[in-house]
Amino acid sequence: MIPEIGHFSLILALVLAIAQSTFSFKGASSNQPVFMSAGLSAARGQFFFVSIAFISLGYAFYSSDFSVLYVASNSNFNLPIQYKLAAIWGGHEGSMLLWTATLSLWTMAVTIFSQHLPAQFRARLIGTMGLITVGFLIFILFSSNPFERLIPAALEGRSLNPLLQDPGMVFHPPVLYMGYVGFSVAFAFAIAALLGGELNPEWARWTRTWTTIAWIFLTVGIAFGSKWAYYELGWGGWWFWDAVENASFMPWLVGTALIHSLAVTEKRDAFKMWTVLLAIFAFSLSLLGTFLVRSGVLTSVHAFASDPTRGLFILAFLAIVIGGALILFAIRAPKVGLGGKFGVVSRESFLLANNVVMVVACGVVMLGTLYPLFLDALGMGKISVGPPYFNTVFVPVMAPAFFLMGLAIFSRWKNTELPSLISRLKWAFIISVVTAIVTPAVMGQWKPMVSLGLLMAFWIITTAMVSLYDYMVAGSGNLILRVIRLPRAYQGMILAHLGVAVFIVGVTLVGGYGLEQDLRMSPGEKVKVDQFTFQFDGVTQTAGPNYMAVRGHFTVSKSQGAPIILEPEKRSYQEDSMPMTEAAIETGLMKDLYVSLGEPLNSEAWAVRIYIKPFVQWIWFGCFMMAGGGILALFDPRYRRKNKKALG
């Protein structure tokens, strides 16, 4: 019964979503408040019914209702409760429902927090979001219904892919989707503004908050995913340039450009076309990512089940939404006008250059991701593009962006005197260069790539410090008070930029000084890696809630200090006999010790992987700092005050 309620709720939600967009657009074009408020109510009703559907599916998983095909394919009785619930998004149908539920949640939030917007603009905004919802609900109902019954019911389910039975599965997809789908709000703002011709600083300020929130979720979501891959896959890598990873990274790059571009539009009324195009791109890339992941046109370690008819539907939807948006852009953009003028050396021009770099970087990732598809479609053979391409091309593209980051903090709006810029930054530059040259030598081995990476990181840090110093000289009170009194948006910017520096330090050092050893070890054997001695004490059998495991025991000792015990596992889930590798990691600020079990080589010896990963945690910590910077910026009183004014 409950699954039928869920199914029926989805149908009602579809009807309401159609009403939501029809009434809203009708109301906006004829300026009739009755229609506009009907659209608004329909949007809220739509959220209500999508929620009911989502909860119904959750209940089917909770109660292990194996008469539902999707539940039987992704869960079983033995699955721990948190994974039963996470299994809601463990397969295609549920993932799409999560997508739609996230979109509904954003729609609901927009209906609540948009009262200060002009009525017609607000109606267009809600109407656009309704159109997107309609597309996804049709897709779910006609090709990916999670409530489809399995008659007769299965006695036991097939269970969730063991790779997904991890705390990461509970958090990573919802957070990532919040980010992905959140760009739909920026998209809807762009469409509403193009329709009504309201591309102005006000529009940029409204859009900015929403975009920043989505960007924060996306940043955290990607960082979660990267960290999960690091400890779960057992390869010790943190980013694989896999098609699915790239699908989430491309909207992030464009979203980052969008945040910066919006700042210019808000403050200087410039870059309007560019901003609106980025808003369209960011969400288009989210949709594109969904298409790539769900249609199976590309292979990926994520290897989702794919179905060409589903792919065709998403492609058609993609064509309508993005194609329509781009045609609207082509019609409306020529009338927008250029906005505020700025000099060659100014904050605007640095931000513009930075945006171009981000978009180019996104293009590079996209080219690498889609290249195998292009060649295949042109009948030019099958190839796969791997990390060597991305690492060679992506790093040189991003390097100028990091350099510009330092300059942009300093430059002023409209026009900056180049000589003053140089004189203020010369110390920052000298310190960065010296530190970048000396530090790698202190680390034990001088490498040019490490030095280059550190140069970029130190440049960002020193310029941020100089800028902070300039601000603080002007303040009063003690040091901490002066920092606290700085504008929130500025604090957020500094924190996020420092996050980028921390991230670069992590990437550079783990790449430059990481040690990896693949060994054959018998019980009692010792091996020295760096200054650590790893002793293999043999394996024991253990059992988890729904798996059997072989647990390896390692004692790691340093010349001084207590030894560390590391216990990597090789787990076999009953239902699926592919063993899963569970690495044991001793996390530290300066380095991670990483041990994972490979294959048993004979009755005693095992293939063992030992990695030492210096500063690898900094990678994720840097990402969280970036997200933290976004959160700080949200609390800038500027947004709230003006919003209230608009209300009154």
Next chain:
Amino acid sequence: MKTQLKYLIPFVIFLMLIGFFLKGLNLDPREVPSPLINKPAPMFEQPLLNDASKTFSSNSMLGQVWLLNVWASWCTACRDEHPLLMAMSQQIDVPIVGIDYKDTNPEALDVLSKLGNPYSAVATDVEGRVGIDYGVYGVPETYLIDKEGVIRYKQIGPITVAALQEKIIPMIKGLK
């Protein structure tokens, strides 16, 4: 007019992308041609599953057309493929040789005793050496090898009825 046209650039690029995606939907990215096609099949000599004291040598198959099927008891896709192999062993007049890949003998024998044995011989490959020589990257995989010991076709993943009828059987007829 000219300045207006430039705003259409994003749309035009997007249309091209859509074209590629449309084409891409009809292609299978997993279908990777094996570099071993039309190359001599790597020689191997491995212990037999049912009697480890004897070995099976791929050279003994020279002069006949045969199928080499890589499988394992731990491989669920192989279970799906198994009924088709059983049918093939009765209806197609070519020997099917199994390679039991990275498996233990008792478990493999257990599977064959329960589900039936479609193989004329099963060689074991506990360490996966033969698998490396043949470029196996997923189990099951099946190779069609001709009288001169040259690989003529490779099936990645379970043999499908379509692949059997449209490719494997016609090729076997041609090779005989």
